[in-house]
Amino acid sequence: MQDQLKPINSPDGLFHDGNPYTGELGTVVTSEWLNGMQSAVQSAQQEMLTLLKTSGQNPDPSRKDQLQQAVQNIAWGGNSKPTTLAGYGIADGATKADLQTAVNTLVANAPGALNTLQELAAALGNDANYAASVTKQLSNKADKATTLAGYGIADAMKASDWGVQGYTTLQVGPGKPFAGIQDAWNSLIGKVLQADVLIQVADGQYTTSGIWLNNQPFASRIRIQGNVANPSACKIILTPKDNKTSDGVVLSRVHGLNLSGFHIVGDAGPNHWSHRCLRVEEGSVVYADAGSIVLEGACNGLEVDQNSRGNFERLRVLNCKNWAVVAGGGSHAWLPSATVTGLGKNASTKVPAFANPDTPSVLSAGVLSQDGSKLWMSDGRISNMFQGLLSVRNAYVWSDGTTIDQATIGFQASAGGMLWSYGSAPVPSLPQGRRTKATNCDIGFQADWRGTLMTDMGVAENCGYGFLATAHSTMLANNGWARNCSKAGYRADLMSMLHAYNTDTAGSPVPYDPNQTFNNWNSIVFTH
Numbered sequence: 001m002q003d004q005l006k007p008i009n010s011p012d013g014l015f016h017d018g019n020p021y022t023g024e025l026g027t028v029v030t031s032e033w034l035n036g037m038q039s040a041v042q043s044a045q046q047e048m049l050t051l052l053k054t055s056g057q058n059p060d061p062s063r064k065d066q067l068q069q070a071v072q073n074i075a076w077g078g079n080s081k082p083t084t085l086a087g088y089g090i091a092d093g094a095t096k097a098d099l100q101t102a103v104n105t106l107v108a109n110a111p112g113a114l115n116t117l118q119e120l121a122a123a124l125g126n127d128a129n130y131a132a133s134v135t136k137q138l139s140n141k142a143d144k145a146t147t148l149a150g151y152g153i154a155d156a157m158k159a160s161d162w163g164v165q166g167y168t169t170l171q172v173g174p175g176k177p178f179a180g181i182q183d184a185w186n187s188l189i190g191k192v193l194q195a196d197v198l199i200q201v202a203d204g205q206y207t208t209s210g211i212w213l214n215n216q217p218f219a220s221r222i223r224i225q226g227n228v229a230n231p232s233a234c235k236i237i238l239t240p241k242d243n244k245t246s247d248g249v250v251l252s253r254v255h256g257l258n259l260s261g262f263h264i265v266g267d268a269g270p271n272h273w274s275h276r277c278l279r280v281e282e283g284s285v286v287y288a289d290a291g292s293i294v295l296e297g298a299c300n301g302l303e304v305d306q307n308s309r310g311n312f313e314r315l316r317v318l319n320c321k322n323w324a325v326v327a328g329g330g331s332h333a334w335l336p337s338a339t340v341t342g343l344g345k346n347a348s349t350k351v352p353a354f355a356n357p358d359t360p361s362v363l364s365a366g367v368l369s370q371d372g373s374k375l376w377m378s379d380g381r382i383s384n385m386f387q388g389l390l391s392v393r394n395a396y397v398w399s400d401g402t403t404i405d406q407a408t409i410g411f412q413a414s415a416g417g418m419l420w421s422y423g424s425a426p427v428p429s430l431p432q433g434r435r436t437k438a439t440n441c442d443i444g445f446q447a448d449w450r451g452t453l454m455t456d457m458g459v460a461e462n463c464g465y466g467f468l469a470t471a472h473s474t475m476l477a478n479n480g481w482a483r484n485c486s487k488a489g490y491r492a493d494l495m496s497m498l499h500a501y502n503t504d505t506a507g508s509p510v511p512y513d514p515n516q517t518f519n520n521w522n523s524i525v526f527t528h
Helices: 031-054 066-076 095-109 118-123 129-137 181-186
Strands: 168-172 197-201 204-208 210-214 221-226 234-238 248-252 255-260 262-265 278-283 285-288 292-296 300-304 309-312 315-318 323-327 332-334 337-340 348-350 361-363 365-370 374-376 381-392 397-398 402-416 418-421 435-441 443-448 452-455 459-461 463-469 474-477 481-482 488-493 497-499 525-527
Touching: 066 278, 181 197, 181 210, 181 221, 181 452, 248 255, 248 262, 262 278, 262 481, 278 292, 292 300, 300 309, 300 332, 323 332, 323 374, 348 452, 365 374, 381 397, 402 418, 402 452, 435 481, 443 452, 443 459, 443 474, 459 463, 463 474, 463 481, 463 525, 481 488, 488 497, 488 525
Parallel strands: 168 197, 197 221, 204 234, 210 248, 221 255, 234 262, 248 278, 255 285, 262 292, 278 300, 285 309, 292 315, 300 323, 309 332, 315 337, 323 365, 332 374, 337 381, 365 381, 374 397, 381 402, 397 418, 402 435, 402 443, 418 452, 435 459, 443 463, 452 474, 459 481, 463 488, 474 497, 497 525
Antiparallel strands: 348 361
Protein backbone atom coordinates (compact mmCIF):
# COMPACT_ATOMS: atom_id res chain seq x y z
CA MET A 1 0.00 0.00 0.00
CA GLN A 2 1.26 3.52 -0.88
CA ASP A 3 2.63 5.81 1.83
CA GLN A 4 0.38 8.48 3.27
CA LEU A 5 -0.59 11.28 0.85
CA LYS A 6 1.33 14.53 1.36
CA PRO A 7 -0.79 17.58 2.39
CA ILE A 8 -1.45 20.50 -0.03
CA ASN A 9 1.34 23.03 -0.25
CA SER A 10 -0.17 25.88 1.83
CA PRO A 11 1.00 27.52 5.07
CA ASP A 12 -1.38 25.45 7.20
CA GLY A 13 -1.70 22.42 4.92
CA LEU A 14 -5.39 23.24 4.19
CA PHE A 15 -7.30 24.49 1.12
CA HIS A 16 -8.51 28.10 1.05
CA ASP A 17 -10.82 30.12 -1.24
CA GLY A 18 -9.47 33.36 -2.71
CA ASN A 19 -11.05 36.77 -1.95
CA PRO A 20 -11.17 39.13 -4.99
CA TYR A 21 -12.17 42.10 -2.79
CA THR A 22 -9.08 41.86 -0.67
CA GLY A 23 -6.82 40.46 -3.34
CA GLU A 24 -6.22 37.25 -1.38
CA LEU A 25 -5.31 34.33 -3.66
CA GLY A 26 -6.89 30.87 -3.36
CA THR A 27 -4.87 27.69 -2.78
CA VAL A 28 -3.15 26.48 -5.95
CA VAL A 29 -3.73 22.76 -6.59
CA THR A 30 -0.61 21.48 -8.21
CA SER A 31 -0.25 18.53 -10.58
CA GLU A 32 2.10 16.96 -8.08
CA TRP A 33 -0.63 16.89 -5.40
CA LEU A 34 -3.32 15.63 -7.85
CA ASN A 35 -1.05 12.86 -9.12
CA GLY A 36 -0.35 11.85 -5.51
CA MET A 37 -4.09 11.75 -4.79
CA GLN A 38 -4.67 9.59 -7.89
CA SER A 39 -1.92 7.23 -6.90
CA ALA A 40 -3.21 6.90 -3.32
CA VAL A 41 -6.77 6.16 -4.47
CA GLN A 42 -5.54 3.57 -6.95
CA SER A 43 -3.40 1.94 -4.26
CA ALA A 44 -6.33 1.76 -1.82
CA GLN A 45 -8.58 0.33 -4.52
CA GLN A 46 -6.00 -2.30 -5.36
CA GLU A 47 -5.75 -3.30 -1.67
CA MET A 48 -9.54 -3.68 -1.39
CA LEU A 49 -9.79 -5.58 -4.70
CA THR A 50 -7.12 -7.97 -3.46
CA LEU A 51 -9.17 -8.46 -0.23
CA LEU A 52 -12.33 -9.19 -2.27
CA LYS A 53 -10.55 -11.72 -4.48
CA THR A 54 -9.00 -13.41 -1.46
CA SER A 55 -12.50 -13.93 -0.07
CA GLY A 56 -13.68 -15.31 -3.40
CA GLN A 57 -15.64 -12.27 -4.58
CA ASN A 58 -15.65 -10.19 -7.75
CA PRO A 59 -16.27 -6.44 -7.58
CA ASP A 60 -19.99 -5.63 -7.80
CA PRO A 61 -20.87 -1.89 -8.08
CA SER A 62 -24.42 -2.56 -6.82
CA ARG A 63 -23.32 -3.95 -3.44
CA LYS A 64 -22.30 -2.04 -0.31
CA ASP A 65 -21.23 -4.99 1.92
CA GLN A 66 -18.44 -6.73 0.02
CA LEU A 67 -15.68 -5.49 2.33
CA GLN A 68 -17.70 -6.63 5.40
CA GLN A 69 -18.22 -10.07 3.89
CA ALA A 70 -14.55 -10.32 2.98
CA VAL A 71 -13.49 -9.47 6.53
CA GLN A 72 -16.00 -12.01 7.99
CA ASN A 73 -14.86 -14.70 5.60
CA ILE A 74 -11.25 -14.15 6.57
CA ALA A 75 -11.97 -13.89 10.36
CA TRP A 76 -14.69 -16.51 10.67
CA GLY A 77 -14.23 -18.69 7.61
CA GLY A 78 -17.74 -17.83 6.48
CA ASN A 79 -20.57 -15.35 6.76
CA SER A 80 -21.56 -16.37 10.36
CA LYS A 81 -19.55 -16.41 13.55
CA PRO A 82 -18.44 -19.97 14.51
CA THR A 83 -19.46 -21.43 17.88
CA THR A 84 -16.97 -24.30 18.03
CA LEU A 85 -13.26 -24.82 17.91
CA ALA A 86 -13.66 -26.63 14.61
CA GLY A 87 -15.56 -23.64 13.26
CA TYR A 88 -12.38 -21.59 13.71
CA GLY A 89 -10.32 -24.39 12.23
CA ILE A 90 -8.68 -25.26 15.56
CA ALA A 91 -7.91 -28.95 15.61
CA ASP A 92 -5.69 -29.30 18.69
CA GLY A 93 -7.96 -27.66 21.34
CA ALA A 94 -10.01 -29.54 24.03
CA THR A 95 -13.79 -29.23 23.75
CA LYS A 96 -16.24 -29.08 26.69
CA ALA A 97 -17.07 -32.73 26.04
CA ASP A 98 -13.34 -33.59 26.13
CA LEU A 99 -12.94 -31.74 29.45
CA GLN A 100 -16.07 -33.36 31.00
CA THR A 101 -14.83 -36.81 29.96
CA ALA A 102 -11.47 -36.11 31.60
CA VAL A 103 -13.15 -34.88 34.82
CA ASN A 104 -15.50 -37.88 34.95
CA THR A 105 -12.58 -40.22 34.50
CA LEU A 106 -10.76 -38.51 37.38
CA VAL A 107 -13.80 -38.44 39.73
CA ALA A 108 -14.85 -41.99 38.79
CA ASN A 109 -18.36 -41.64 40.28
CA ALA A 110 -17.14 -40.20 43.61
CA PRO A 111 -19.96 -38.77 45.84
CA GLY A 112 -20.75 -35.08 45.45
CA ALA A 113 -19.14 -34.18 48.78
CA LEU A 114 -15.81 -35.81 47.79
CA ASN A 115 -15.36 -35.06 44.11
CA THR A 116 -12.86 -32.19 44.37
CA LEU A 117 -9.30 -32.10 45.65
CA GLN A 118 -10.32 -29.47 48.21
CA GLU A 119 -13.10 -31.71 49.57
CA LEU A 120 -10.75 -34.71 49.71
CA ALA A 121 -8.17 -32.70 51.62
CA ALA A 122 -10.79 -31.44 54.06
CA ALA A 123 -12.05 -34.99 54.60
CA LEU A 124 -8.52 -36.03 55.55
CA GLY A 125 -8.28 -33.14 57.96
CA ASN A 126 -5.63 -31.53 55.76
CA ASP A 127 -3.24 -34.03 57.29
CA ALA A 128 -0.26 -34.78 55.01
CA ASN A 129 0.55 -37.77 57.26
CA TYR A 130 -2.98 -39.12 57.40
CA ALA A 131 -2.04 -42.78 57.20
CA ALA A 132 0.39 -42.49 60.11
CA SER A 133 -2.17 -40.58 62.17
CA VAL A 134 -4.84 -43.24 61.66
CA THR A 135 -2.44 -46.01 62.57
CA LYS A 136 -1.58 -44.21 65.82
CA GLN A 137 -5.24 -43.73 66.74
CA LEU A 138 -6.05 -47.37 66.04
CA SER A 139 -3.35 -48.39 68.47
CA ASN A 140 -5.40 -46.73 71.23
CA LYS A 141 -8.73 -48.46 70.49
CA ALA A 142 -10.60 -50.40 73.15
CA ASP A 143 -10.63 -54.16 73.11
CA LYS A 144 -13.78 -55.76 71.75
CA ALA A 145 -16.55 -56.01 74.40
CA THR A 146 -20.29 -56.69 74.69
CA THR A 147 -21.22 -54.13 77.36
CA LEU A 148 -20.76 -50.39 77.96
CA ALA A 149 -18.68 -51.18 81.02
CA GLY A 150 -16.52 -53.44 78.91
CA TYR A 151 -15.55 -50.38 76.88
CA GLY A 152 -14.97 -48.35 80.04
CA ILE A 153 -18.06 -46.16 79.48
CA ALA A 154 -19.52 -45.11 82.82
CA ASP A 155 -21.80 -42.15 81.98
CA ALA A 156 -23.99 -43.61 79.22
CA MET A 157 -27.70 -44.34 79.58
CA LYS A 158 -28.68 -47.98 79.23
CA ALA A 159 -31.86 -49.04 77.47
CA SER A 160 -33.21 -50.38 80.78
CA ASP A 161 -33.03 -47.06 82.60
CA TRP A 162 -33.43 -44.46 79.84
CA GLY A 163 -35.26 -41.48 81.32
CA VAL A 164 -35.32 -40.02 84.83
CA GLN A 165 -34.43 -42.53 87.55
CA GLY A 166 -34.41 -40.44 90.72
CA TYR A 167 -36.09 -37.28 91.99
CA THR A 168 -34.92 -34.51 89.67
CA THR A 169 -35.05 -30.71 89.85
CA LEU A 170 -34.89 -28.58 86.72
CA GLN A 171 -33.98 -24.98 87.53
CA VAL A 172 -35.61 -22.17 85.52
CA GLY A 173 -34.62 -18.50 85.53
CA PRO A 174 -31.82 -16.08 84.67
CA GLY A 175 -28.48 -17.85 84.87
CA LYS A 176 -30.22 -21.23 85.32
CA PRO A 177 -30.00 -24.23 82.96
CA PHE A 178 -33.42 -23.35 81.48
CA ALA A 179 -34.61 -19.89 80.49
CA GLY A 180 -38.30 -20.69 80.72
CA ILE A 181 -40.89 -23.26 81.78
CA GLN A 182 -41.42 -24.32 78.17
CA ASP A 183 -37.73 -25.17 77.72
CA ALA A 184 -37.63 -27.28 80.90
CA TRP A 185 -40.82 -29.10 79.93
CA ASN A 186 -39.62 -29.84 76.40
CA SER A 187 -36.44 -31.43 77.80
CA LEU A 188 -38.62 -34.17 79.33
CA ILE A 189 -40.70 -35.01 76.27
CA GLY A 190 -40.31 -38.66 75.26
CA LYS A 191 -38.64 -39.73 78.49
CA VAL A 192 -39.78 -42.33 81.00
CA LEU A 193 -39.99 -40.74 84.43
CA GLN A 194 -39.31 -43.28 87.15
CA ALA A 195 -39.46 -40.56 89.83
CA ASP A 196 -41.02 -37.17 90.38
CA VAL A 197 -39.64 -34.12 88.59
CA LEU A 198 -39.69 -30.57 89.99
CA ILE A 199 -39.46 -27.65 87.60
CA GLN A 200 -38.40 -24.91 90.00
CA VAL A 201 -38.92 -21.37 88.70
CA ALA A 202 -36.94 -18.58 90.34
CA ASP A 203 -38.65 -15.35 91.44
CA GLY A 204 -38.96 -12.72 88.75
CA GLN A 205 -41.07 -11.72 85.76
CA TYR A 206 -41.24 -13.96 82.70
CA THR A 207 -42.75 -12.60 79.47
CA THR A 208 -44.38 -14.88 76.94
CA SER A 209 -47.22 -14.90 74.43
CA GLY A 210 -48.15 -18.40 75.56
CA ILE A 211 -46.89 -21.55 77.27
CA TRP A 212 -48.23 -24.84 75.87
CA LEU A 213 -47.51 -27.86 78.04
CA ASN A 214 -48.76 -31.08 76.47
CA ASN A 215 -47.77 -34.68 75.79
CA GLN A 216 -46.70 -35.23 79.38
CA PRO A 217 -43.83 -37.72 79.68
CA PHE A 218 -44.91 -41.18 80.67
CA ALA A 219 -45.37 -42.07 84.35
CA SER A 220 -44.84 -40.33 87.66
CA ARG A 221 -45.64 -36.72 88.52
CA ILE A 222 -44.32 -33.35 87.39
CA ARG A 223 -44.50 -30.33 89.66
CA ILE A 224 -44.02 -26.81 88.28
CA GLN A 225 -43.40 -24.48 91.17
CA GLY A 226 -42.82 -20.74 91.50
CA ASN A 227 -43.22 -18.92 94.80
CA VAL A 228 -45.99 -20.77 96.66
CA ALA A 229 -45.99 -18.45 99.67
CA ASN A 230 -46.04 -15.28 97.54
CA PRO A 231 -47.23 -15.98 93.97
CA SER A 232 -46.87 -12.34 92.94
CA ALA A 233 -43.11 -12.70 93.34
CA CYS A 234 -43.11 -15.07 90.36
CA LYS A 235 -45.12 -13.46 87.55
CA ILE A 236 -45.86 -14.70 84.06
CA ILE A 237 -46.59 -11.60 81.96
CA LEU A 238 -48.47 -12.27 78.72
CA THR A 239 -47.22 -10.30 75.71
CA PRO A 240 -48.79 -10.10 72.23
CA LYS A 241 -47.85 -12.14 69.17
CA ASP A 242 -47.72 -10.55 65.72
CA ASN A 243 -51.54 -10.80 65.55
CA LYS A 244 -51.82 -8.82 68.83
CA THR A 245 -53.19 -11.79 70.82
CA SER A 246 -51.74 -14.04 73.49
CA ASP A 247 -52.85 -17.50 74.63
CA GLY A 248 -51.89 -17.77 78.28
CA VAL A 249 -50.69 -20.97 79.95
CA VAL A 250 -52.34 -24.01 78.35
CA LEU A 251 -52.13 -27.47 79.95
CA SER A 252 -53.23 -30.16 77.51
CA ARG A 253 -53.32 -33.93 78.04
CA VAL A 254 -51.34 -33.78 81.28
CA HIS A 255 -52.14 -35.97 84.27
CA GLY A 256 -51.31 -35.39 87.92
CA LEU A 257 -49.53 -32.13 87.15
CA ASN A 258 -49.05 -29.66 90.01
CA LEU A 259 -48.81 -25.99 89.03
CA SER A 260 -48.27 -23.72 92.03
CA GLY A 261 -46.85 -20.36 92.99
CA PHE A 262 -47.61 -18.15 89.97
CA HIS A 263 -49.31 -14.83 89.26
CA ILE A 264 -50.35 -14.83 85.59
CA VAL A 265 -51.10 -11.38 84.19
CA GLY A 266 -52.81 -10.80 80.84
CA ASP A 267 -54.29 -7.85 79.03
CA ALA A 268 -57.50 -7.43 77.05
CA GLY A 269 -57.63 -4.09 75.32
CA PRO A 270 -57.51 -2.45 71.88
CA ASN A 271 -53.85 -3.31 71.21
CA HIS A 272 -53.43 -6.68 72.96
CA TRP A 273 -56.01 -9.35 73.72
CA SER A 274 -55.12 -12.22 76.05
CA HIS A 275 -57.73 -14.92 75.49
CA ARG A 276 -57.17 -16.33 78.96
CA CYS A 277 -54.64 -16.59 81.77
CA LEU A 278 -54.78 -20.35 82.36
CA ARG A 279 -56.48 -23.22 80.50
CA VAL A 280 -56.77 -26.92 81.43
CA GLU A 281 -57.98 -29.05 78.51
CA GLU A 282 -58.25 -32.43 76.77
CA GLY A 283 -58.70 -34.70 79.76
CA SER A 284 -55.96 -33.11 81.86
CA VAL A 285 -55.78 -33.41 85.66
CA VAL A 286 -54.10 -30.41 87.29
CA TYR A 287 -53.69 -29.41 90.95
CA ALA A 288 -52.40 -26.31 92.71
CA ASP A 289 -51.32 -25.73 96.29
CA ALA A 290 -53.94 -23.74 98.20
CA GLY A 291 -53.73 -19.99 97.61
CA SER A 292 -50.82 -20.24 95.19
CA ILE A 293 -52.43 -19.17 91.90
CA VAL A 294 -53.42 -15.58 91.01
CA LEU A 295 -54.95 -14.74 87.61
CA GLU A 296 -55.42 -11.19 86.39
CA GLY A 297 -56.46 -8.99 83.52
CA ALA A 298 -57.13 -11.32 80.54
CA CYS A 299 -60.47 -11.88 78.81
CA ASN A 300 -61.03 -15.09 80.83
CA GLY A 301 -59.16 -16.10 83.95
CA LEU A 302 -59.34 -19.89 84.33
CA GLU A 303 -60.79 -22.29 81.73
CA VAL A 304 -61.31 -25.98 82.54
CA ASP A 305 -62.63 -27.76 79.44
CA GLN A 306 -62.93 -31.03 77.49
CA ASN A 307 -63.40 -33.54 80.31
CA SER A 308 -60.58 -32.13 82.41
CA ARG A 309 -60.22 -31.64 86.14
CA GLY A 310 -58.74 -28.63 87.87
CA ASN A 311 -58.27 -28.31 91.64
CA PHE A 312 -57.47 -24.72 92.64
CA GLU A 313 -58.22 -24.08 96.30
CA ARG A 314 -58.22 -20.40 97.33
CA LEU A 315 -57.80 -19.32 93.73
CA ARG A 316 -57.75 -15.54 93.20
CA VAL A 317 -59.01 -13.99 89.95
CA LEU A 318 -58.85 -10.23 89.45
CA ASN A 319 -60.24 -7.80 86.87
CA CYS A 320 -60.88 -10.15 83.96
CA LYS A 321 -62.87 -8.62 81.12
CA ASN A 322 -65.27 -11.56 80.74
CA TRP A 323 -65.55 -14.78 82.79
CA ALA A 324 -63.24 -15.19 85.74
CA VAL A 325 -63.76 -18.99 85.67
CA VAL A 326 -65.33 -21.21 82.98
CA ALA A 327 -65.88 -24.97 83.40
CA GLY A 328 -67.19 -26.63 80.24
CA GLY A 329 -67.31 -29.81 78.19
CA GLY A 330 -68.05 -32.21 81.05
CA SER A 331 -65.15 -31.01 83.21
CA HIS A 332 -64.74 -30.81 86.99
CA ALA A 333 -63.52 -27.65 88.70
CA TRP A 334 -62.83 -27.67 92.46
CA LEU A 335 -62.51 -24.09 93.75
CA PRO A 336 -63.16 -23.92 97.51
CA SER A 337 -62.64 -20.51 99.10
CA ALA A 338 -61.94 -18.84 95.74
CA THR A 339 -61.98 -15.04 95.53
CA VAL A 340 -63.20 -13.40 92.33
CA THR A 341 -63.20 -9.62 91.85
CA GLY A 342 -64.55 -8.00 88.70
CA LEU A 343 -64.53 -4.60 87.07
CA GLY A 344 -68.08 -3.66 88.08
CA LYS A 345 -71.60 -5.05 87.72
CA ASN A 346 -72.13 -3.22 84.43
CA ALA A 347 -68.52 -3.00 83.22
CA SER A 348 -68.28 -3.66 79.47
CA THR A 349 -65.13 -4.08 77.37
CA LYS A 350 -65.03 -3.66 73.60
CA VAL A 351 -63.55 -6.68 71.81
CA PRO A 352 -61.18 -5.65 68.99
CA ALA A 353 -61.87 -7.17 65.57
CA PHE A 354 -58.47 -8.90 65.47
CA ALA A 355 -59.49 -10.89 68.58
CA ASN A 356 -63.08 -11.80 67.61
CA PRO A 357 -64.93 -9.94 64.84
CA ASP A 358 -68.24 -11.57 65.84
CA THR A 359 -68.29 -10.37 69.47
CA PRO A 360 -68.53 -6.59 69.84
CA SER A 361 -68.13 -6.48 73.63
CA VAL A 362 -68.00 -8.59 76.81
CA LEU A 363 -69.21 -8.00 80.36
CA SER A 364 -67.21 -8.62 83.49
CA ALA A 365 -68.59 -11.90 84.89
CA GLY A 366 -67.83 -14.37 87.65
CA VAL A 367 -67.98 -18.17 87.57
CA LEU A 368 -69.66 -20.28 84.86
CA SER A 369 -70.34 -24.02 84.78
CA GLN A 370 -71.81 -25.26 81.49
CA ASP A 371 -72.44 -28.25 79.23
CA GLY A 372 -72.55 -31.07 81.76
CA SER A 373 -69.69 -29.80 83.90
CA LYS A 374 -69.46 -29.84 87.70
CA LEU A 375 -68.08 -27.01 89.78
CA TRP A 376 -67.54 -26.86 93.53
CA MET A 377 -67.12 -23.40 95.06
CA SER A 378 -67.81 -23.47 98.76
CA ASP A 379 -67.04 -20.46 100.98
CA GLY A 380 -66.09 -18.36 97.98
CA ARG A 381 -66.30 -14.60 97.46
CA ILE A 382 -67.47 -12.97 94.22
CA SER A 383 -67.90 -9.22 93.81
CA ASN A 384 -68.37 -6.45 91.24
CA MET A 385 -69.70 -8.61 88.42
CA PHE A 386 -72.49 -8.52 85.88
CA GLN A 387 -73.04 -12.24 86.53
CA GLY A 388 -72.03 -13.90 89.77
CA LEU A 389 -72.33 -17.71 89.66
CA LEU A 390 -74.12 -19.43 86.74
CA SER A 391 -74.98 -23.08 86.08
CA VAL A 392 -76.31 -23.65 82.55
CA ARG A 393 -77.03 -26.44 80.05
CA ASN A 394 -77.18 -29.47 82.36
CA ALA A 395 -74.25 -28.36 84.50
CA TYR A 396 -73.97 -28.55 88.30
CA VAL A 397 -72.69 -26.01 90.83
CA TRP A 398 -72.24 -26.57 94.57
CA SER A 399 -71.78 -23.28 96.43
CA ASP A 400 -72.24 -23.74 100.18
CA GLY A 401 -71.25 -20.65 102.12
CA THR A 402 -70.36 -18.52 99.08
CA THR A 403 -71.11 -14.79 99.11
CA ILE A 404 -71.79 -12.65 96.03
CA ASP A 405 -71.87 -8.85 96.31
CA GLN A 406 -72.62 -6.20 93.70
CA ALA A 407 -73.90 -8.24 90.74
CA THR A 408 -76.79 -8.00 88.31
CA ILE A 409 -77.67 -11.64 89.06
CA GLY A 410 -75.97 -13.33 92.00
CA PHE A 411 -76.71 -17.07 91.81
CA GLN A 412 -78.40 -18.44 88.67
CA ALA A 413 -79.47 -21.87 87.35
CA SER A 414 -80.59 -21.78 83.72
CA ALA A 415 -81.43 -24.05 80.77
CA GLY A 416 -81.37 -27.32 82.70
CA GLY A 417 -78.52 -26.28 84.96
CA MET A 418 -78.58 -26.99 88.71
CA LEU A 419 -77.19 -24.86 91.52
CA TRP A 420 -77.10 -26.36 95.00
CA SER A 421 -76.15 -24.96 98.39
CA TYR A 422 -76.89 -26.01 101.93
CA GLY A 423 -76.48 -24.08 105.15
CA SER A 424 -75.39 -25.30 108.54
CA ALA A 425 -76.54 -24.62 112.07
CA PRO A 426 -75.20 -21.61 113.99
CA VAL A 427 -71.99 -22.05 115.97
CA PRO A 428 -70.11 -19.49 118.09
CA SER A 429 -67.87 -18.54 115.18
CA LEU A 430 -70.91 -18.28 112.81
CA PRO A 431 -73.84 -17.09 114.90
CA GLN A 432 -76.13 -16.98 111.82
CA GLY A 433 -74.93 -20.34 110.59
CA ARG A 434 -73.09 -21.07 107.38
CA ARG A 435 -75.20 -19.47 104.67
CA THR A 436 -74.96 -18.81 100.96
CA LYS A 437 -75.53 -15.09 100.51
CA ALA A 438 -76.30 -12.50 97.81
CA THR A 439 -76.06 -8.81 98.71
CA ASN A 440 -76.59 -5.63 96.69
CA CYS A 441 -77.65 -7.51 93.57
CA ASP A 442 -80.46 -6.75 91.13
CA ILE A 443 -81.55 -10.38 91.61
CA GLY A 444 -80.05 -12.42 94.42
CA PHE A 445 -81.02 -15.96 93.34
CA GLN A 446 -82.63 -16.83 89.98
CA ALA A 447 -83.80 -20.07 88.35
CA ASP A 448 -85.01 -19.85 84.74
CA TRP A 449 -85.67 -21.95 81.65
CA ARG A 450 -86.08 -25.23 83.53
CA GLY A 451 -83.15 -24.56 85.77
CA THR A 452 -83.20 -25.88 89.34
CA LEU A 453 -81.84 -23.89 92.27
CA MET A 454 -81.77 -25.36 95.78
CA THR A 455 -80.45 -23.07 98.50
CA ASP A 456 -81.39 -24.12 102.02
CA MET A 457 -80.68 -21.25 104.42
CA GLY A 458 -79.88 -18.95 101.50
CA VAL A 459 -79.79 -15.20 102.16
CA ALA A 460 -80.60 -12.22 99.94
CA GLU A 461 -80.10 -8.74 101.37
CA ASN A 462 -80.50 -5.31 99.77
CA CYS A 463 -81.41 -6.78 96.39
CA GLY A 464 -84.14 -5.95 93.88
CA TYR A 465 -85.61 -9.45 93.85
CA GLY A 466 -84.32 -11.72 96.58
CA PHE A 467 -85.34 -15.06 95.02
CA LEU A 468 -86.89 -15.35 91.53
CA ALA A 469 -88.11 -18.53 89.79
CA THR A 470 -89.22 -17.97 86.19
CA ALA A 471 -89.82 -19.75 82.87
CA HIS A 472 -90.70 -23.33 83.93
CA SER A 473 -88.17 -23.49 86.75
CA THR A 474 -88.01 -24.79 90.30
CA MET A 475 -86.44 -23.19 93.35
CA LEU A 476 -86.21 -24.45 96.93
CA ALA A 477 -85.23 -21.61 99.27
CA ASN A 478 -86.37 -22.71 102.72
CA ASN A 479 -85.01 -21.54 106.09
CA GLY A 480 -83.41 -18.41 104.70
CA TRP A 481 -84.35 -14.78 104.32
CA ALA A 482 -84.88 -12.00 101.79
CA ARG A 483 -84.41 -8.78 103.71
CA ASN A 484 -84.73 -5.26 102.36
CA CYS A 485 -85.41 -6.43 98.80
CA SER A 486 -86.99 -3.49 96.96
CA LYS A 487 -89.17 -5.39 94.43
CA ALA A 488 -90.04 -8.68 96.10
CA GLY A 489 -88.55 -11.12 98.56
CA TYR A 490 -89.68 -14.33 96.83
CA ARG A 491 -91.32 -14.29 93.38
CA ALA A 492 -92.40 -16.98 90.90
CA ASP A 493 -93.75 -16.44 87.37
CA LEU A 494 -94.14 -18.12 83.98
CA MET A 495 -95.21 -21.57 85.24
CA SER A 496 -92.55 -21.84 87.95
CA MET A 497 -92.55 -23.02 91.56
CA LEU A 498 -90.72 -21.59 94.56
CA HIS A 499 -90.61 -23.15 98.05
CA ALA A 500 -89.97 -20.56 100.77
CA TYR A 501 -90.84 -22.26 104.05
CA ASN A 502 -89.69 -20.73 107.31
CA THR A 503 -88.32 -17.56 105.71
CA ASP A 504 -87.85 -13.94 106.78
CA THR A 505 -88.76 -11.01 104.51
CA ALA A 506 -88.13 -8.08 106.87
CA GLY A 507 -87.89 -4.80 105.00
CA SER A 508 -89.17 -6.22 101.68
CA PRO A 509 -92.38 -4.44 100.54
CA VAL A 510 -93.64 -7.54 98.66
CA PRO A 511 -92.69 -10.61 100.72
CA TYR A 512 -94.13 -13.37 98.48
CA ASP A 513 -95.53 -13.09 94.93
CA PRO A 514 -97.84 -14.97 94.59
CA ASN A 515 -98.41 -16.27 98.12
CA GLN A 516 -99.87 -19.78 98.36
CA THR A 517 -101.98 -19.29 95.20
CA PHE A 518 -101.34 -19.88 91.54
CA ASN A 519 -100.85 -16.60 89.72
CA ASN A 520 -98.25 -14.88 87.50
CA TRP A 521 -98.88 -17.27 84.61
CA ASN A 522 -99.68 -20.32 86.72
CA SER A 523 -96.84 -19.95 89.23
CA ILE A 524 -96.78 -20.24 93.02
CA VAL A 525 -94.68 -19.48 96.08
CA PHE A 526 -95.19 -21.99 98.88
CA THR A 527 -94.67 -20.43 102.30
CA HIS A 528 -96.08 -23.12 104.62
